[in-house]
Amino acid sequence: GRLVGLELHNFKSYRGTASIGFGSANFTSIIGPNGSGKSNMMDAISFVLGVKSQHLRSNQLKDLIYRGRLLDGDIEQLQDGELDNEDLDSETAYVMAIYEKSDGEILQLKRTIGSRGQSEYRINNKVTSAGEYSNVLKKENILIKARNFLVFQGDVEQIASQSAAELSKLLETVS
Amino acid sequence: GRLVGLELHNFKSYRGTASIGFGSANFTSIIGPNGSGKSNMMDAISFVLGVKSQHLRSNQLKDLIYRGRLLDGDIEQLQDGELDNEDLDSETAYVMAIYEKSDGEILQLKRTIGSRGQSEYRINNKVTSAGEYSNVLKKENILIKARNFLVFQGDVEQIASQSAAELSKLLETVS
Amino acid sequence: RYELFISAFNHISEKIDPIYKELTKANNTTLGGGAAYLTLEDEDEPYLAGIRYHAMPPMKRFKDMEFLSGGEKTIAALALLFAIHSFHPSPFFVLDEVDAALDNNNVQKIANYITKNSGPNFQFIVISLKNGLFEKSDALVGIYREQRENSSKTLTLDLRNYPETA
Amino acid sequence: RYELFISAFNHISEKIDPIYKELTKANNTTLGGGAAYLTLEDEDEPYLAGIRYHAMPPMKRFKDMEFLSGGEKTIAALALLFAIHSFHPSPFFVLDEVDAALDNNNVQKIANYITKNSGPNFQFIVISLKNGLFEKSDALVGIYREQRENSSKTLTLDLRNYPETA
Numbered sequence A, B: 001g002r003l004v005g006l007e008l009h010n011f012k013s014y015r016g017t018a019s020i021g022f023g024s025a026n027f028t029s030i031i032g033p034n035g036s037g038k039s040n041m042m043d044a045i046s047f048v049l050g051v052k053s054q055h056l057r058s059n060q061l062k063d064l065i066y067r068g069r070l071l072d073g074d075i076e077q078l079q080d081g082e083l084d085n086e087d088l089d090s091e092t093a094y095v096m097a098i099y100e101k102s103d104g105e106i107l108q109l110k111r112t113i114g115s116r117g118q119s120e121y122r123i124n125n126k127v128t129s130a131g132e133y134s135n136v137l138k139k140e141n142i143l144i145k146a147r148n149f150l151v152f153q154g155d156v157e158q159i160a161s162q163s164a165a166e167l168s169k170l171l172e173t174v175s
Numbered sequence C, D: 001r002y003e004l005f006i007s008a009f010n011h012i013s014e015k016i017d018p019i020y021k022e023l024t025k026a027n028n029t030t031l032g033g034g035a036a037y038l039t040l041e042d043e044d045e046p047y048l049a050g051i052r053y054h055a056m057p058p059m060k061r062f063k064d065m066e067f068l069s070g071g072e073k074t075i076a077a078l079a080l081l082f083a084i085h086s087f088h089p090s091p092f093f094v095l096d097e098v099d100a101a102l103d104n105n106n107v108q109k110i111a112n113y114i115t116k117n118s119g120p121n122f123q124f125i126v127i128s129l130k131n132g133l134f135e136k137s138d139a140l141v142g143i144y145r146e147q148r149e150n151s152s153k154t155l156t157l158d159l160r161n162y163p164e165t166a
Ligand SMILES: Nc1ncnc2c1ncn2[C@@H]1O[C@H](COP(=O)(O)OP(=O)(O)OP(=O)(O)O)[C@@H](O)[C@H]1O
Pocket: A011, A012, A013, A014, A032, A033, A034, A035, A036, A037, A038, A039, A040, A041, A063, A064, A065, A066, A067, A068, A153, D060, D061, D062, D067, D068, D069, D070, D071, D072, D101
């Protein structure tokens, strides 16, 4: 199978709807200046597959919803008030991934965060449980618990120097 | 003051004696391929100032002495025996730094590791205690305990995200 | 459970050395290359004890991780990742600035490995700041910040439409 | 003790914002630049509680560290380091690949800051893989591995002898 495309809606630094397609490329690079939103794009991929918010540099799911509003009064002075406070925080956010199985069948995977911070999973627009969702992914060898196919920024060296027990545990999860 | 030069003797990957001079350069870059010995040079600077071995990627001081010998039998097979086991490990190692104070006086700082893993400090070739050595450096504002002037590989981001308590402790050490 | 664990261990153990050699051999030759292997801390009940990873860069003598440099550790880590992946291959990999500690020579080696091994069932999505890596990809996703809207924006570019520049 | 701590805190608090602005302002202008400041968790007995650090990149809205990207955190960290250093300045700094997470634009900013601020009493020794940084230095120490002797070797080159290439 392969990841065909992604659609982000009010997810982290992506205001409104942003979508990208991978086309037929087998090797795609994501580039851009510091702070532009590259790692947030990886967080979107991880989020839609079911990875928990603590692995997405956040304390809670609500942190993943686009925030446009100024955080508190003191910033207004710092920036001499040229930023209008009208861009309000968004209420909800979602990420949708379009995945094509090896047999050509298309899966639309969607995960939404509600205004109270709860998350909802859908496959081809049908609501499913988190467990069912992760089973469908497991059949595609996408193992969310092992996360052996995701390397977050700054983590690569640690993989080589992990303890013997950690390495054994990783092998256990993939086997 | 300024660091004028360094002399390494059987220190980490530097076999025999290696010396570098900084001349009158105020901004010197150390460059070279992966694994060539750049961070080992920084370890040499840290070591000669009195930094403990656990901050130098080592478990004990003896790990800092040049090792040329093959580690154990099984490597011989892996490398089909073309490496001769004759380069024996060195017994002792030292690093000497030449430091020029603002008033022009030159200090020769030398730290040696003996074959039993003990360390000896000398200033202008006179043996001194570790405490006395660190006091001489303190007068130059070289604070070994705070290490606020040394940023080891991979540590920079952590400095910004350290906890409030850690930051307070760092300020306490420099004040 | 024991069966599964051992079959995973044996498979990955076989793969780790050839992958590590491919990532460390001098460019465009089959010469050289380091050596890497896994050992079980407890042969009898492997899933109760740990697994140790040893990797030795070409022409070096140390095999334990704590003696490797930053760049050498990165290469060893990628070899392990690719070896583990080969057991139950997931359809895609997402790598975020894994090339940060690599010199240009090693960036080339990673770029070559990815170009050679990516395919319809092994998709690579790589975040990188180094042109030695991203210029070798099939397509680019450029991300920029649109200040007026206070938002991240994306652009996509298929590199295969452009002739290979010298 | 209290006196010393407060005088350090006040000194560093005053310095952090101008240094951060210098590191984040657009190249060759005095425009823009972010904002950074320190706050005490306990005003009354500061050395018993912690100190929080806030930094906001130019045109961004988040001021807490956990919302910053890798590159943004690196810049914030260097600003803090240089601010702390200014209190009792040590004669030299040694930085090992601190530019690993920085894009070329930010590498330039760091190179400019070091070139501008280094001097006889503020010596910088920087390990880097990026030519955007090391080509700006006064001198280079090249390290290579001499395989036959199984040893690291050094070469020194004073860049100031060479005319500035275009
Ligand atoms: N919920 C949110 N709403 C709006 N913006 C957010 C949110 N969460 C994070 N951000 C912004 O995203 C930015 C970081 O983006 P990201 O980490 O993706 O950058 P990056 O492109 O990976 O940069 P680098 O190259 O430095 O790693 C921060 O500046 C932060 O302000």
